[in-house]
Amino acid sequence: MRTPRGRARSAVTLSAVAGLAATTLTGCGSSDSAAESNAPLNVWVRGAGDSEKAYQAVFDAYTKKTGVKVKLFMTLTDFETKLNAAAAAHQLPDVVVNDAAQLGAFRSQGIIREVDRKSVAGQDQVTDLAWKSTRGGDGKYYAVPFSAQANVLFERSDWAKKLKLKTPTTWDELAATAKAFTAQDPDGNGKADTYGLAVPGTTTRGYISWYWSTFLWQAGGDYVKDAGNGKYTPTVNSPQALRAATWFEDLFCKDKSVQPGSLNNDTADTNKVFQTGVAGLYLTGPYAFATMDGSDVKGKYEVVAPPSGPQGSDVLAEGTSVYLMAGSKEPEHSQQLADFMITPEAQKIGMTAVPTASIVRLSVNKNVDTAAVRDNDPRWALTQKLYQENGHYEPVYLPNWGELRQATSEALNKMVAGCSSPKATLDQLNDTFRTLLEQQGVAAD
Secondary structure (H helix, E strand, O other), rough: OOOOOOOOOOOOOOHHHHHHHHHHHHHHHOOHHHHHHOOEEEEEEEEEHHOOOHHHHHHHHHHHHHOEEEEEEOOOOOOHHHHHHHHOOOOOOOOEEHHHHHHHHHHHHHOOOEEHHHOOOHHHHHHHHHHHHOOOOOOOOOOOEEEEEEEEEEEEHHHHHOOOOOOOOHHHHHHHHHHHHHOOOOOOOOOOOOOEEEEOOOOOHHHHHHHHHHHHHHHHOEEEEEEEEOEEOOOOHHHHHHHHHHHHHHHHOOOEEEOOOOOHHOOHHHHEEEOOEEEEEEEEEOOHHHHOOOOOOOOOOEOOOOOEEEOOOEEEEEEEEEEEEEEOOOOOHHHHHHHHOOOOHHHHHHHHHOOOOOOOOOOOOOOHHHHHHHHOOOHHHHHHHHHHEEEEOOOOOOOOHHHHHHHHHHHHHHHHHOOHHHHHHHHHHHHHHHHHHHHHHOOOO
């Protein structure tokens, strides 16, 4: 998870925003090119820091090519709140660039337009896996993919060398390495102040669910099962899910190999845990390469494939999408910008323009070799391989996946905090899933 994400719930109710957005769409939208003005495109991006410079570089290249100017607005923690307020005021931007995980929430709110994939210039150059992250449960597309990524495992290789440990390739080996890092003083300072795993375990914005997803899939489980006809059955209490939850809880409650305070830590906190030598194993995204290389752990860690589970090697895949907003007075220019953002030119700018803010992690364009663009950095080559072969997206196609992810996070956090029954936790969570799916109108009978 690149940055803290917005919860799907918002201050403005979904039904209210949907109604307002629908009014905006009918009153302001136009597909007639004659209606296009010379006004700049209003583009909102969820991000912070140097990301603004990187996006501006992409938009400047677009303006140079087309003559259409872009007015960029960027914010982070209050992004969804501001977007909902804009919808309520009939002042949505023309384009939004945000996490692929927001697809269901935006669609439920009625604030994005359907995308005709065949009409997207260069759509055949984009990988099918990336397109999958923009497809709703009805099989239609509601965004254009811009960036992709897959989680990798950061390991303190200096610690492993000191303790004569090999790189873990299975869950058992991962747990054993974590216990060794916790108990065997890998930094050699004579103090019991190191831990195995750095885990962002807070419920805030669904972090602990985000982290646990990889283990759920590797155990052969999943959150829901497609029952056909746009309906879904909750499966989060399956035997496979129970195995993943039990193993996960043991890391906290039996092995005690997770950093103290984990259940209140988000990724920014957990980055520091790894950077400062508190923990030696960190499952996270490739956006952390620059962060770690700018700290004291540079040269002391390596990036490896996450260990395989009992039923496979799937890893969490994520992405950034371009959403075309309802009611835009510039629908063709909005589409034109989305078309440009998947070109090799834009993808490479997003990777290289600002070294401290790589807004394109893995290119979604088949004709761009991400590793080659990044000077054949083996870390990026591995990330690219993992995404292509083992990448697994969260069920963002659900009308409001954010609600289910938040429910999962609250359940897992409470389970681990109290070292309570994984089975009872997942049974209750499965009931919650069923209720939420019913409320979203997609529960199977």
